Amino acid sequence: MGVLVSPGGARRRVRGLVAALTTLAIWAFPIAVCAQSLEWAVKASFLYKFAPFVEWPASAFPAASSPFNICVFGADPFGGLLDQAAHGQTVAGHPVAVRRIESVQGRSDCQVVFVSRSRQQPPAEVLRALRGLPVLTVTDAREGVDGGIIHFVVQDGRVRFTIDNALARAGGLVLSSKLLALATTPQRGAD
Amino acid sequence: MAPFWERLSRPVTRTPRVAIGVSIALLVASLVLGVISQNARRAETLDQAQVQADILAGSLAAPLAFNDIGAAHEYLNALGANPAVEAAGAYDPSGRLVASFRRVGDGPPPTNTVGALTATTGELTLRKLVKQGTTGLGSIYLRIRVESLLHRELRYLGIGIVMIMASLLIAALGASHASLTEAHRKLQEQIEEREKAEEALRQAQKMEAMGQLTGGVAHDFNNLLMVASSGLDLMDRTSDPIRRDRLKQGIRQAIDRGADLTQQLLAFSRKSPQKTEVVNLPDLIAGMRDVLDRSLREDIKVSVEAQDGLWPVEIDPAQFEVAVLNVAINARDAMPNGGVIAVRLENAPCDEGQPGDMVRITVTDSGHGMAPELLNRAFEPFFTTKGVGQGTGLGLSQVYGFARASGGDVKIESELGEGAEVTLRLPRSEKTPAVTTIARRRSFPKGVDRKCRILLVEDDERVAELVSEMLRELGYDVTRAPSAATALEALRLEHAFDLVFSDMVMPGDMSGLDLARKIVRERPDLPVVLSTGYSSSAADATAEGIRLLLKPYRIEALAAELSAALNDAARRPRTRH
Numbered sequence: 001m002g003v004l005v006s007p008g009g010a011r012r013r014v015r016g017l018v019a020a021l022t023t024l025a026i027w028a029f030p031i032a033v034c035a036q037s038l039e040w041a042v043k044a045s046f047l048y049k050f051a052p053f054v055e056w057p058a059s060a061f062p063a064a065s066s067p068f069n070i071c072v073f074g075a076d077p078f079g080g081l082l083d084q085a086a087h088g089q090t091v092a093g094h095p096v097a098v099r100r101i102e103s104v105q106g107r108s109d110c111q112v113v114f115v116s117r118s119r120q121q122p123p124a125e126v127l128r129a130l131r132g133l134p135v136l137t138v139t140d141a142r143e144g145v146d147g148g149i150i151h152f153v154v155q156d157g158r159v160r161f162t163i164d165n166a167l168a169r170a171g172g173l174v175l176s177s178k179l180l181a182l183a184t185t186p187q188r189g190a191d
Numbered sequence: 192m193a194p195f196w197e198r199l200s201r202p203v204t205r206t207p208r209v210a211i212g213v214s215i216a217l218l219v220a221s222l223v224l225g226v227i228s229q230n231a232r233r234a235e236t237l238d239q240a241q242v243q244a245d246i247l248a249g250s251l252a253a254p255l256a257f258n259d260i261g262a263a264h265e266y267l268n269a270l271g272a273n274p275a276v277e278a279a280g281a282y283d284p285s286g287r288l289v290a291s292f293r294r295v296g297d298g299p300p301p302t303n304t305v306g307a308l309t310a311t312t313g314e315l316t317l318r319k320l321v322k323q324g325t326t327g328l329g330s331i332y333l334r335i336r337v338e339s340l341l342h343r344e345l346r347y348l349g350i351g352i353v354m355i356m357a358s359l360l361i362a363a364l365g366a367s368h369a370s371l372t373e374a375h376r377k378l379q380e381q382i383e384e385r386e387k388a389e390e391a392l393r394q395a396q397k398m399e400a401m402g403q404l405t406g407g408v409a410h411d412f413n414n415l416l417m418v419a420s421s422g423l424d425l426m427d428r429t430s431d432p433i434r435r436d437r438l439k440q441g442i443r444q445a446i447d448r449g450a451d452l453t454q455q456l457l458a459f460s461r462k463s464p465q466k467t468e469v470v471n472l473p474d475l476i477a478g479m480r481d482v483l484d485r486s487l488r489e490d491i492k493v494s495v496e497a498q499d500g501l502w503p504v505e506i507d508p509a510q511f512e513v514a515v516l517n518v519a520i521n522a523r524d525a526m527p528n529g530g531v532i533a534v535r536l537e538n539a540p541c542d543e544g545q546p547g548d549m550v551r552i553t554v555t556d557s558g559h560g561m562a563p564e565l566l567n568r569a570f571e572p573f574f575t576t577k578g579v580g581q582g583t584g585l586g587l588s589q590v591y592g593f594a595r596a597s598g599g600d601v602k603i604e605s606e607l608g609e610g611a612e613v614t615l616r617l618p619r620s621e622k623t624p625a626v627t628t629i630a631r632r633r634s635f636p637k638g639v640d641r642k643c644r645i646l647l648v649e650d651d652e653r654v655a656e657l658v659s660e661m662l663r664e665l666g667y668d669v670t671r672a673p674s675a676a677t678a679l680e681a682l683r684l685e686h687a688f689d690l691v692f693s694d695m696v697m698p699g700d701m702s703g704l705d706l707a708r709k710i711v712r713e714r715p716d717l718p719v720v721l722s723t724g725y726s727s728s729a730a731d732a733t734a735e736g737i738r739l740l741l742k743p744y745r746i747e748a749l750a751a752e753l754s755a756a757l758n759d760a761a762r763r764p765r766t767r768h
Contacts, residue, residue, distance in 0.1 A: 052323035
């Protein structure tokens with residue numbers, strides 16, 4: 001991968017620049033050719049990698065052997081990438097399953113919901129419906145949707161995310177400080 | 192001498208060995224401590240490295256999960272603040288290096304294989320999986336220096352210094368031990384040489400003394416023999432009884448003087464048997480008046496001053512008389528123009544740095560005195576300031592020998608022109624002196640009341656003849672036996688003997704003393720008198736209470752001793768005879 005460069009900012013600008021140039025040299029071609037698919041591949045892997053950094057309350061799973069459901073609401077931007085990334089993975093003993101859903105009516109058996117554009121149900125409504133539930137909602141600026149607990153943004157050509165920890169706590173989720181430390185400050189509309 | 196030196200040399204030889212042992216122990220201890228501290232340090236560093244790897248793996252979980260290479264670098268650089276970290280790397284789940292840190296040496300390898308910890312000299316390499324929950328997110332590589340080269344070198348230097356110091360110590364101790372041993376050996380050699388030299392010196396002194404003795408004594412004896420010989424010659428040529436008497440008197444005096452000389456020699460060699468008695472010294476000195484007057488010249492006065500209640504002493508009276516006479520003669524010779532010899536007798540109680548109560552006899556003269564360097568040698572045997580023939584050098588040495596044999600001491604004080612003072616100290620006796628001692632010694636019993644039978648045991652034919660003659664003269668019946676065995680035979684055959692008078696040294700298995708013992712045991716009522724001039728067993732005889740008559744003896748002494756023995760026997764209840 002190696003798409004990402006230091007988020008350190010100004011203090012390491014020169015170094016960051018050098019690193020950026022280096023990565024650019026290596027990755028310029030693939031980015032130019034398949035920037036879109038690479039970005040979604042990264043996001044797909046992030047989706048299931050969030051899981052180890054998040055604690056769900058026991059009530060989030062109907063049974064101990066229940067699968068860990070990563071749901072995609074609305075238009076699926078991942079294609080087969082998410083299924084590839086999640087294939088054979090487990091989260092805290094639960095096998096990871098990828099589901100695509102068309103509507104959300106209150107409580108669902110999804111642990112992670114990627115809220116995308118939808119014609120059937122406005123994403124804002126879905127997010128409202130999921131607020132206060134033990135569900136990690138993820139939105140993406142590129143899809144024109146925001147308001148999820150985790151919100152993907154692309155900064156300096158790298159996939160980053162912001163975290164609304166208050167929203168997470170409202171749903172009874174505990175996010176690891178490691179994850180929080182990695183989150184970028186909300187810059188809605190920067191991309 | 193040898194055990195003393197062995198004792199002295201033991202610590203000398205032991206100390207360096209102990210010290211060398213201690214040094215070696217020190218060396219071993221420092222090495223062991225070094226190894227232990229090295230191992231402890233390794234274990235500690237390993238623990239620390241594990242903790243650091245855990246922290247790194249934990250903190251790199253999110254950056255690896257979300258490909259935040261910048262954050263990964265930050266964490267790696269933060270770890271790099273620890274100077275012990277040489278290199279570190281973060282790897283994605285496929286094992287590819289995504290971020291690295293390098294201080295010295297090789298950087299982290301491009302691919303990572305998680306495996307066991309590897310440790311090489313001075314550094315530890317750790318590889319760890321990065322996990323969040325059960326999800327593997329990648330791996331890390333961490334290389335940590337166990338100890339800086341400088342630290343290690345300093346520590347080795349410390350151990351090295353200890354080793355060098357200990358080796359130096361061992362070498363120094365070894366050298367000092369060797370030099371001590373050498374010095375000890377040299378000292379022993381010197382002592383041996385010295386002993387040899389001293390032995391040679393003593394031999395030379397003895398030879399010189401022998402020369403002086405033979406000079407003095409031979410001269411004296413020749414004079415005495417001359418007197419006796421010429422006296423006998425003259426007696427043959429005259430029939431004038433008055434003249435013969437005078438000649439006899441001269442011969443008698445010469446013989447007496449010869450006897451005195453031999454007595455002095457024996458007293459000096461301390462082989463002379465002491466016949467101790469408890470005596471009152473003033474009585475003894477009073478009895479010596481005649482002897483002193485005869486020995487000294489007319490221009491010399493003798494004053495005797497005795498403290499009242501003077502303590503008795505237990506001494507050999509004859510030896511004492513000789514000692515006093517010797518001191519007096521010395522004083523006389525120191526006063527060629529006449530003078531006074533003052534004899535003072537007084538008690539010297541215990542407190543004057545002496546072992547017990549003593550009686551002090553001080554003889555002071557007004558003569559020319561002695562030089563200090565001569566004083567030291569005054570008591571040495573054969574040392575004399577008088578010309579050859581005038582003195583034997585045995586006078587004061589006899590006094591010394593007598594004083595030591597009696598348990599006392601003697602000292603001489605003098606200054607040139609100031610006269611001399613000889614102080615003789617004799618130990619006080621707690622016994623009461625026999626009142627009759629002096630009287631008995633001086634009484635000359637002429638003949639006896641009844642004819643007593645005496646068994647004379649004497650191996651020497653001529654002595655036996657003379658003594659038999661003397662005994663007959665004293666009115667005894669004499670039977671002679673030439674040996675102890677024949678004497679016992681005679682006693683068995685005939686019980687009518689009143690006394691056995693035996694010589695001490697005789698040929699055969701049995702000495703006179705053995706004979707006396709046998710008679711005392713088997714015939715306690717039969718008195719025995721022994722006679723000897725020189726015998727080491729004479730002391731045993733006196734110790735066992737057997738009467739002893741010292742040779743040469745005069746007929747008066749013989750008469751006194753025999754009658755005393757017979758009187759003693761008569762007082763005891765007779766069991767036989």
